[in-house]
Amino acid sequence: MSDSKRPDADGTAEPRISYAIARLHQLVFASVSELAARHGLTALQFTTLSVLSRHGVPLSSSQLARRSFMTAQSMHEVIHRLEQDGLIERTPHPDHGRKLPASLTAKGRRVLAACEKALADFETTMLKGFSKSDRTTFLDVVKSAVHNLGGGFGDGAASPGRPVRPSARRGP
Numbered sequence: 001m002s003d004s005k006r007p008d009a010d011g012t013a014e015p016r017i018s019y020a021i022a023r024l025h026q027l028v029f030a031s032v033s034e035l036a037a038r039h040g041l042t043a044l045q046f047t048t049l050s051v052l053s054r055h056g057v058p059l060s061s062s063q064l065a066r067r068s069f070m071t072a073q074s075m076h077e078v079i080h081r082l083e084q085d086g087l088i089e090r091t092p093h094p095d096h097g098r099k100l101p102a103s104l105t106a107k108g109r110r111v112l113a114a115c116e117k118a119l120a121d122f123e124t125t126m127l128k129g130f131s132k133s134d135r136t137t138f139l140d141v142v143k144s145a146v147h148n149l150g151g152g153f154g155d156g157a158a159s160p161g162r163p164v165r166p167s168a169r170r171g172p
Helices: 017-037 043-055 061-068 072-084 106-126 132-148
Strands: 088-090 101-106
Touching: 017 043, 017 072, 017 106, 043 061, 043 072, 043 088, 043 106, 061 072, 072 088, 072 101, 101 106
Parallel strands: none
Antiparallel strands: 088 101
16 A cells, blocks of 8 residues: 555554553653652652552562562662662561561651652643543543553552563653
């Protein structure tokens, strides 16, 4: 078929959903990385602090890695840096002395709050023109798509037979 007969030859064809989501991911990840950097964090460090805050209790390195979609090795590096910077603290587990669950420090909570505020401002810009109902629907649809592909949000809700491979590239 010649270029003149192709339906998208004039560039007006809609992108596929996968392409649009991939582009959104690039923009979101770049923006989250930039806003985290303004507060001395990487996107992965921000994600880790956010996971700790949402969970509310100290978490082990392996729990954090699963909930943050990172490899154990990547999480080890992130935890080491966060602890070194005074954003988290690790204390021996009362029943398992070798486990060192992490929790946020006061400094970590302050840095996270500043990042969360910047993220909220970013999301307001990203979702400009969306009604409150549109925002709820958008989040529900995205979460459903993630679930359909065997993903979850660190809650152990991955679909059977479709495990999510840990990645060091995912952000909050």
